[in-house]
Every structure is written in structure tokens, then in C-alpha cells.
């Protein structure tokens with residue numbers, strides 16, 4: 001993959017004709033052939049072009065308006081398209097000093113090295129990691145999170161006094177050398193692992209730190225870049241992985257879409273998805289400073305919610321460094337810089353962890369020289385190790401605690417949001433199996449909201465935090481019981497008096513006032529069979545979501561002049577009310593309804609023959625079947641005696657006041673005729 005295709009060579013030749021960079025180009029070409037990447041510099045172009053270039057080539061540093069960058073063949077070709085004058089520089093991964101490379105054999109001739117002033121061969125590195133585990137099996141475990149493009153191992157050391165168990169403590173991560181030619185952090189990480197495990201139970205500071213924090217260290221995230229040429233030397237190392245890709249531009253990011261991630265990136269994403277890391281750093285070289293989030297935006301556009309905490313912790317880091325280092329070390333950009341304010345990039349690991357993992361990660365730039373002379377490695381340790389330990393300690397400060405179910409005391413997954421403070425995914429979550437959370441925070445007073453699905457959200461106000469201290473909270477959340485609850489109304493349906501052989505209906509509403517789905521198993525009516533519902537309601541089960549209701553139409557069809565009653569029974573999954581009863585009553589009445597005479601008005605009453613009933617006031621007629629209904633009164637001989645009821649009646653109930661019109665009638669028998677068919681005989685009694 002480091003071979004440049006003939007087509008590309010011809011293209012380069014074409015592009016180079018007429019340009020000023022002929023000498024440089026030869027160097028560029030030979031670097032691209034040998035290493036798959038070229039290191040070069042150029043004057044800082046205008047803003048627009050530079051921001052385009054930041055998405056093309058891999059900018060390493062900007063100093064005194066000179067941009068230093070790497071590119072693989074494709075990216076360099078893109079860069080040439082801008083016609084910018086450039087200078088090919090000696091690749092930082094190619095060194096001409098002795099690297100003091102040590103093999104496994106060299107290393108294990110005696111106990112662990114005192115000075116750590118060497119670089120291990122790839123095999124010696126892997127052996128050293130597993131030797132840590134063999135020698136300190138209770139304190140360190142080596143975890144292989146996957147292989148690189150070239151099949152080398154990506155190794156993590158998990159460091160904990162109870163290394164085979166999970167603990168409810170902050171999970172902390174250091175990684176180094178995602179840029180393969182930045183090797184100082186590689187040795188620093190190996191030495192840190194050894195320092196921690198060899199000092200547990202010996203040094204109080206280390207013991208307390210390991211007792212309170214699980215520390216995960218990956219000394220080399222890009223061994224294919226570090227051991228580009230062969231496993232025996234780091235000389236010739238490259239920034240990119242074996243595909244020439246800058247892994248620190250390869251992570252998912254909030255501002256742009258990226259190409260397919262490299263396997264080293266995928267391995268890291270997958271692994272860190274399984275552990276709730278709360279703080280981390282990744283080690284680089286090329287410049288000397290600490291760089292805190294975000295990289296994707298300048299600080300005036302978007303600040304991390306913990307921006308002030310970051311400034312505090314970062315200054316703590318460099319202040320301690322200054323105390324133990326030679327003057328001038330780690331002073332680029334004032335020693336501390338906001339990533340985007342230095343230069344904006346997207347796809348950095350720092351932003352991925354801050355934005356998508358709610359993990360506080362910064363970028364530690366350890367040395368201006370990328371591959372440091374081995375004899376300078378002990379100085380690098382001396383300048384930095386206290387700061388590295390102090391930064392781990394920050395993981396146990398702030399607000400920490402446990403969230404669990406109030407009733408069962410089961411630990412919970414909960415979201416922990418600091419009100420009016422958290423934004424851009426700075427909020428954290430608890431993790432299982434302990435329900436623990438760890439939220440580093442700057443001194444202050446905070447209101448924190450704890451929420452978990454199925455629980456009543458809890459807010460705790462005025463939580464005091466002081467620097468370098470832990471505020472511990474035990475938070476119990478009250479479960480919201482998810483239950484269905486049936487409500488039926490009305491509970492009695494009184495149909496009252498209704499004409500026989502007619503259908504009447506009323507609605508019964510079934511409402512789910514609970515928080516879980518209400519299942520209606522059956523609706524049955526027991527009693528007189530003149531009450532019924534639609535067949536479909538009777539036969540099928542149905543569900544009512546929380547807060548919703550269903551309307552059931554209940555019918556009454558009286559068939560005789562009598563009183564009826566029945567009970568409608570609704571069976572559901574509401575265990576506190578599994579059978580709801582609705583009482584149904586109604587009465588059948590004759591199609592001709594009569595009002596009983598009121599005493600003292602004898603001169604106006606009528607009687608119905610053959611069983612005379614006193615009629616007074618009104619006659620009710622329901623026109624159900626005919627378009628036109630004509631009513632007349634006839635005498636016993638068949639003569640029409642009144643026109644008053646003649647005429648067409650529309651459908652519905654009609655009431656005929658009788659008293660006014662029967663004043664003229666003689667005492668005797670009469671017929672009310674409907675459509676000229678005499679149907680009721682009436683006696684008028686005076």
C-alpha cells in the first residue's frame with residue numbers, strides 16, 4: 001500500500017511541470033513511496049483556503065504563520081491542487097540517533113528497567129505488557145481490544161487492586177501514540193503502568209489513587225505507525241496507520257461526515273462503549289502543551305460545559321510540570337490552549353470522547369520532537385508523572401454517588417443532569433452493576449436532576465462542591481408503577497319508559513386512567529335479553545392505551561309493556577377491579593301513551609274503550625314508518641267529527657293536546673283513526 005501507482009506518478013509529473021516545487025516534489029515522492037506519507041510546511045494561507053485544507057491534509061502544528069502538515073498520496077495530490085508553495089521537511093519519524101532499542105531478551109535479563117531510557121521492539125512491548133500481568137496478577141490485567149490493519153495488537157492495561165472484579169469507582173483512561181511517530185507518551189505510559197503496580201501498598205499516594213479509581217492505559221494505539229518498517233525499531237515511524245490515515249481525524253464528530261473509520265478507531269470505539277469512562281487523556285508530541293475541548297469549534301462559538309473546570313485542571317497540570325521541569329518546557333501557546341482556539345479540526349478523539357461519551361478528555365502534547373532521544377525519556381517522566389497522577393485524582397473529585405430503586409434497592413441506570421449547566425452532552429450517566437456515578441466539577445453550588453425511565457425524577461438542590469474533595473450522594477428514586485386502571489361511566493344506564501318494538505341506545509365510556517395498557521377481555525350482559533351491544537364488542541378483546549377511552553353503545557329493545565333489568569359485566573386486566581358492573585334498566589310502554597286525568601277537570605276527560613281509561617291532556621303518536629300520517633277522530637257511526645289532527649306528520653314523536661278540542665264533543669264513543677284506519681275507541685264521558 002505504500003507503492004505509488006504508475007498512474008499517480010504520471011499525474012504528479014504532469015502537475016509538477018511549470019511549478020516552483022520541483023526539488024521538493026522529488027523528496028515528496030520518495031517519502032510517499034517509502035512511508036506512504038510526507039511531512040511538509042507552507043505559509044499560512046487565507047482563512048477560507050486554510051479551513052478547506054484542514055479537512056484535507058493533516059495539520060500537525062502552526063507556528064509563526066508556518067503550517068506543518070502530513071499527507072498521504074491522495075491528500076497530497078489534493079493539496080497540490082491549491083498551487084501553494086511548500087517545503088518538504090525531513091519526516092519526524094526518521095531519526096539518525098541511537099534509539100536504544102531493547103528486545104524482550106534485553107529487558108528481562110534483570111528486573112524492570114530503572115531508567116526507562118529505551119524503546120522496546122514491538123515484541124518486547126507486547127511481552128512487557130504481559131509480564132506486568134504475570135508479575136502483578138492481582139493489580140493488572142492486559143486486555144487486547146483488537147488488531148490493527150497489519151494485525152498488531154491494541155493492548156490496554158487495566159489497573160486496579162481488585163483487577164478481576166468491577167468496582168463502583170470512576171473509570172479513567174490514558175492512551176498514547178495514536179500518531180505512530182509520537183513516541184514519548186508510549187514509554188511514559190509503560191513506565192506509568194509499572195510505577196502504579198509496583199507502588200501499590202508501598203506508596204500511600206499511589207495506593208489511595210488505585211483504591212479509588214480504575215485506571216486503564218493503552219501505551220500504543222497505532223503500533224502499525226510506530227513500527228512502520230519492521231518490529232525491531234521505531235525508526236521510520238509514521239503519523240498515520242498502515243492505510244496512511246490520521247487516526248486523530250477519523251472519529252465520528254458533530255460537524256461533518258467522515259469516511260469509513262479505520263479498524264484502530266473502530267476497536268477503540270467498540271471497547272470504550274463497554275466502559276463508562278469519566279475522564280481520559282491522549283498523549284501526543286510535536287509541540288508542548290495541553291489542549292482541552294472542543295477541537296471542533298472555537299471557544300467563542302461553543303464552550304464545553306466544564307470550560308472553567310478544564311482551565312482549572314489544565315493549569316494545575318502545567319503548573320506542576322513547571323515546578324519540576326526545566327524552564328521553557330510545555331510553554332507553547334502559553335502551555336494551555338483550547339483546541340479550537342489553537343486550530344479547528346474535526347474527527348479528533350478528544351471531541352469524540354467529550355461529545356459522544358460524556359467523558360472529559362484532553363490532548364497532552366509532550367515534546368516538540370516527535371521521536372525523543374531515549375536518554376531524554378527519563379526527563380519526560382520526571383517533568384510529567386506527578387501531573388499525570390494529579391489528573392487521575394481529579395476523577396474522584398466532584399459529585400459522586402449511587403442511584404438505586406427506593407423499594408428494592410436495585411442499582412439503576414440514571415441520567416444525571418446539572419440544571420442550567422450541562423450542555424453538549426456533558427451530562428453523565430450511572431453505570432451498572434452498581435448504579436454509581438462520578439461527576440468531576442469545579443467548586444460551586446449545583447442543582448442536580450436524577451432521572452431514570454419508570455421512576456419519578458428527583459432534583460437535589462444546592463449541592464456544595466469544593467475543589468479536591470468528593471461530595472457523595474446516595475439517591476433513591478421512587479418507581480412509577482405502570483398499571484392499567486379501568487373507569488366506566490355511567491355505572492347505571494336508565495333507559496326509562498320506551499316504546500315497545502323500538503331500539504334505543506346509550507353510550508357507556510370505558511376509560512384507562514392508569515399508566516399501562518388496559519386490556520378488555522370481555523363484555524357480557526346478564527339478565528333480560530332486551531339489552532345488547534354490537535356483536536363485535538362482545539366477541540373480541542381489545543386494548544385501551546393509558547389516558548384513552550373507548551365508547552360502547554348499549555341498546556334497549558323492549559318487546560312488552562313491562563320493566564326490564566340486566567347487568568353489563570366488563571372484564572379487564574385491572575387487577576384491582578377485574579369485573580366492572582353497569583346496571584341496565586328500562587320499561588316497555590305502549591305506542592299510545594296516555595296521561596292520567598288530573599282531578600277537578602272531569603268535563604275534559606276521555607275514556608278508551610273497551611276498558612275505558614281516563615285520558616287527559618295529550619295523545620302521543622310516534623311516526624316511525626310512514627311519510628305521512630293522518631290522524632282523525634270519528635264518531636261511533638263513522639262520521640269524522642274533528643279535523644284537528646288531520647294532516648301529514650313527519651317522523652318522530654308528536655303530542656296532541658286533547659282538552660281544547662274535545663270540549664265540543666258530545667258524551668259518547670269515538671275512534672281515533674290513523675290513516676283512516678280506526679284503531680282506538682274512545683269514550684267521551686261528560
Ligand SMILES: [Zn+2]
Nearest residue numbers: 179182284285
Ligand atoms: Zn499527535
